[in-house]
Amino acid sequence: MSDFIILAEWLEFAVRWLHVITAVAWIGSSFYFIALDLGLHRDRNLASGADGEEWQVHGGGFYHVQKYLVAPAAMPGDLIWFKWESYWTWMSGFALLVLVYYLGADLYLVDPAVLDLPVWQAIAISLASLAGGWVVYDLLCKSKLGENTTLLMVLLFAVLVAVAWGYTHVFSGRAALLHLGAFTASIMTGNVFFIIMPNQRVVVADLIAGRKPDAKYGKIAKQRSTHNNYLTLPVIFLMLSNHYPLAFASEWNWLIASLVFLMGVTIRHWFNTHHARRGNPHWTWIVTALIFLLIVWLSTLPAPVADETQAMNPAAERFARADGFAEVEGIVLGRCSMCHAAEPSYTGIHWAPKGVRLETTAEIAAEARRIYLQAGLTHAMPPANVSFIEPDERAKIVAWYRAAVAG
Numbered sequence: 001m002s003d004f005i006i007l008a009e010w011l012e013f014a015v016r017w018l019h020v021i022t023a024v025a026w027i028g029s030s031f032y033f034i035a036l037d038l039g040l041h042r043d044r045n046l047a048s049g050a051d052g053e054e055w056q057v058h059g060g061g062f063y064h065v066q067k068y069l070v071a072p073a074a075m076p077g078d079l080i081w082f083k084w085e086s087y088w089t090w091m092s093g094f095a096l097l098v099l100v101y102y103l104g105a106d107l108y109l110v111d112p113a114v115l116d117l118p119v120w121q122a123i124a125i126s127l128a129s130l131a132g133g134w135v136v137y138d139l140l141c142k143s144k145l146g147e148n149t150t151l152l153m154v155l156l157f158a159v160l161v162a163v164a165w166g167y168t169h170v171f172s173g174r175a176a177l178l179h180l181g182a183f184t185a186s187i188m189t190g191n192v193f194f195i196i197m198p199n200q201r202v203v204v205a206d207l208i209a210g211r212k213p214d215a216k217y218g219k220i221a222k223q224r225s226t227h228n229n230y231l232t233l234p235v236i237f238l239m240l241s242n243h244y245p246l247a248f249a250s251e252w253n254w255l256i257a258s259l260v261f262l263m264g265v266t267i268r269h270w271f272n273t274h275h276a277r278r279g280n281p282h283w284t285w286i287v288t289a290l291i292f293l294l295i296v297w298l299s300t301l302p303a304p305v306a307d308e309t310q311a312m313n314p315a316a317e318r319f320a321r322a323d324g325f326a327e328v329e330g331i332v333l334g335r336c337s338m339c340h341a342a343e344p345s346y347t348g349i350h351w352a353p354k355g356v357r358l359e360t361t362a363e364i365a366a367e368a369r370r371i372y373l374q375a376g377l378t379h380a381m382p383p384a385n386v387s388f389i390e391p392d393e394r395a396k397i398v399a400w401y402r403a404a405v406a407g
Contacts, residue, residue: 005405009373012099019092026085027232033082034229038276040067049073070215075207083197090189097182101126101175106313107366111172125170126179133163133183134190141223149223156227160184160261164254173248174241174355180257181238184231191224229272234264245355246299256295263291316365322404325365327396332364332371335387346386372401 040052050066057063101109105119109126117125136159146152163183167176199217206213237260241247247256270284312320319325338346340358356370357363364371374381375389376397382389 005369005373006377008099012096015092015095015099019089019096022085022088022092026089027236029082029085030228030232034225034272035275036065037067038272070203070213070218072207075204079204081197081200083192086189086192090185093182093185097126097178101178104369106315107369109171109175110313111175112313114168114172115170117170122171129163129167129179130183130186133159134186134194137187138190138194146223153230157258157261161254161258164257168254173245173250173253177238177241177248177253177257181235181241184235184238188228188231188235191228195224196221230265230268231261232264233267234261237264243354245351245353249355250299251301252298256298259291259295259298263288266291312362312365316362316368318407319368319401319404320361320365322400324396324400324403328371328400329361329364331389331393331396332358332375335382335389335393336371336375338387339382368401368404372397376401 036054040054042052044053046053046066048066049068049072051069053064053066055062055064102123105122110117110119110122137156140146140152140155140159145155160180160183164176164180167179167183170176171179199221202217203213238257241257247253250256266284266288270281273279273281336358338344339349340352340356342352342357342359344350344352356367358367358371371381376394379385379394
């Protein structure tokens, strides 16, 4: 069983690596094409009939790029489609959601202090919210409201705020912000899979058949692409938030997440305006800084005090009953709890790293796997062994964990 835990950790690492690689590819191509589209010179009467062009230099070579508003007169034989970056980012992200939050639901997804849910219900809510989010978003875009760009954006922001609030009242703080990121990313990939790609296929099919493509397909795809443009930066923040308890473990975590979407708008507005050669609206950076300072202030407000008497889940109970737990509990309290506490006593540590507290029997038992991996099997914790944990103490942690999983 202990070997399975090691393999599971490496599997999670591999999937996370894949997720980062594909996300970099997707975000990079998205940023590039948005900047390219906004920066095209459309004031030139091009013989090719193209809508605009731009010359670029990179890597020692020169590139001449042209954009056709609908499509060229004839279909190229080597057309490159930009879709798999998006698809694999979502698939690898969902795989991570399963590996970390579904298989580790007792620790990462469900927080009895927020809402005491059975694991299957929490997973069902997670899946339903991701699918339902796309349906609601798509219906809004296709309704009459979708014809008013500003009104639609305001409504979408209101939906995101409501979802942020809802997630933080159902899941743990860490899972709530991660789910808000997954909710948003699912909309973005849905735009690519259900709208942008099918519309482009219609245009390609019309060209091959000798028909004149309808410009409406490009217009619809452009709307969804614009939404993806403004949602990209908040998604990155939300995916990184699980490393920072000031973001996910504060009382106002839902409001912090909501404000991040506004920062995404102000930052992207500056880049979009700059790339379109319409000036440099520096006021956007002032607004962004003010919103960020508001977020910092919100993170300092006291969070609700967790119920210290709440019962352990069955998995934690197994580790608490296992042989050697009493010794391990003493080791953790003596070597780890000075940092991993509600009020850390170690100099320079002002809050529990990653929001992990190790002060009670329930907290230590619930974190058994991470204690085993980081303080038993490896020397990751304590950092630089600042609390001088001894080799025999690490051996006791390993023996306790393996005895518990062996059963």
